[in-house]
Amino acid sequence: MIRVDDRLLDPKTLEAQGARALGDPASLAGASVAVCAPDAADWLGLFFALRAAGAGVLPVHPATPREAARRLALQAGCARLAFHGTSEALAPETARGGGVLLQMSSGTTGAPKCIARGWDEIERELASYVTAFPDTNDMTPVVACPTTHSYGLICGLLAGLKRGRTPVLIDPSNPKALIRALREAERPVLYASPAVLHTLAQLLPAGETLNAAMTSGTLLPEAWFARIRARSRRLFQQYGCSEAGVIAVNPELESPEFMGRPLPHLSVAAGTGPETPAEIVVTAGGRRIETRDLGWMTPEGMLGFAARLDDTINVSGLNVYPQEVEDVVMTLPAVTDAVAFRLADRFAGERVGLVFSAREAVPPRDVLDWCRKALAGHQLPAQVAQLDAVPRQANGKVSRREIAAAFAKGELLIREEAR
Known part of the structure; x- marks a missing residue:
């Protein structure tokens, strides 16, 4: 069963509803369909029906x-767009076959690209994930992130x-409703973004903690990590990429830099220590996947993360992560991001350039003075700007x-008082 807000839904019933909405899902077995639905139950019904028919799905x-949804669908090679209860046939330049989950990469280190992963590959990932990570077997997943993203869809749902x-499944934009859902769930484990976890860590009443939480998607800033860890009985972290899951x-x-031990169905290579990181390379099903991330493996088999390879800043031949x-800037009082x-x-x-947000106006010279206490000269920001909010x-x-x-x-909208 799946609970969406206050509705308890059967996946098989959702699949049948999705099949009726598609008309003849079997006819789509050799094609891919982009799905954009405002209601989570409608989206999941179409997802389950298309997966069962052997079609491809772009969430x-x-x-x-x-x-924008139409452009994404054409870019991914989808033959059809299911949008808010309507259906539109498309004519992509290159059609994408069925039997795959399509995902657009985040674009944080380059132009977004379409990644295709077969349903069999995702089943192998799920089996490996559940076997290697049994800690949440008796916990209720509370998924406060979109199930149109692989984190919420595969790992949470x-x-x-x-x-x-x-x-x-719950909308994370209402923290009070999320806290209420966590209180009502039996031994909840929260799947959410670092920003949501950080917000909850600040909003939870004194003495109240999260039973368990999972973070993923980005390395937690030290200041955020400290707050979240202090308000969580157990804190998990996972690391992945669109190509490998x-x-x-x-x-x-x-400690936030330790991503964990690789799943048993994968082979992972990286550097030998935090001072000698190298690109994290994954072998999955005979495929070599270059992650464009820098990391290292400890002698005990723990994967450490240093930085995105494309984010590393080379100052006169010296690397700055x-x-x-x-982490240094976020220890400055009032700074929030x-x-x-x-x-x-x-x-x-x-x-190095730096943008930051804070609860009050903080002069750039104060930020630089603070950084000089903990950073080498090549690590110091050359330009600093305060924003109302970091995008x-x-x-x-x-x-x-x-x-x-x-x-x-x-x-960027630079805060006037900090100019």
Whole structure:
């Protein structure tokens, strides 16, 4: 069973409803369909029906406008767009076959691209995930992230069903409703973005803790990690990529850089230590997947994460990892969020740029003075700007490439008092 808000729904009933809405889902077995539905039950019905028919599915976030959904569908090679109860035949330049889950990569390290993974491959991932990570077998998954994203769909919903639990799907935009759902669930484990977990850590009444929470999608800033860990009885972390799915899971997160041990169906190679990181390379089903992430393996087999390879800033031949700068800035009182990014520099080649948000106006010189206490000269930001809010994607990730471009064009809303 699946609980959507206050509705208890049977997956088989949802599948039958989705099949009726599609008319003849079997006719779509050799094609792919983009699905954008405002109601989670409608989306899941179409998803289950298309999967059962052997068709391909491109999940589209429900808030996506029709024209944007249509562009995504054409880019992914979908033959049909199911949008808010309507159906439209498409003529993509290159049609995508059925039997796959289609996902658009986040675009945080480059232009978004379409990733296709077969249903058999996802079943192998699910079996490996559930076997290697049994800690939540007796917990109720509370999924406070979109099931149109693989984190919510595969790890929260499908893994929960495979464990024999009843996943609870809830909109994370209402923290009070989310807290109420967590209180009502039996031994809940919360699947949410780092930003949602951080918000809950600040809103929970004194003395109240989360039973268990999973974080994924981005490396937790040290300040956020400390707050979330203090308000969670158990804190898990997982790491993955669109091409491979979940790569590693940490069942007891004590330091944010440790992603966990790789799942048994994968082979993972990385650097030998935090001082010698190398690109994380995954072998899955004979395929070699280059993640464009820097990391290392401990002698005990734990995967550590250093930075996105494309995010590393090279200052006069010295590497700067953005997270190191951000963690220092976020220990400054009043600062709530920070993002370091690459700036072009005619002398050093590259320098560090920084945008941050805070509860009050913080002069850039105060930020620099604070950084000088903990960072080397090549790590110091060359330009600093305070924003009303740091732009983050729905899954909590930031695109440093997009922030750098917007900063260079003067498109970011810089807080007046901090100019």
